[in-house]
Amino acid sequence: MNQYIGLDVSLKDTAISIREDGKRIWRGKCPSDPKLLAQMIRKHAPYARRVVFETGPLSTWFYHALTSEGLPAICIEARHAQKV
Structure with a gap:
């Protein structure tokens, strides 16, 4: 069970999208604080x-x-991400 997390980081908030087997299983936002993000990721994607x-x-x-x-x-690199 592999889970992949994409983050869209801004100064205030970070959007989080979690996928498992190609399907989105959770999406949310969190303040842009790495410690809070790590807690959210561990809670919603223990198999990251x-x-x-x-x-x-x-x-x-x-x-x-x-x-x-x-x-x-x-x-x-942002230019590579845009192409994907």
């Missing part, structure tokens, strides 16, 4: 295989904070 978000002003902070929380986070 990957947490993905685009490059941006908060991406370095998010990457280091989420990986230090033990989440499998990756940051992708």
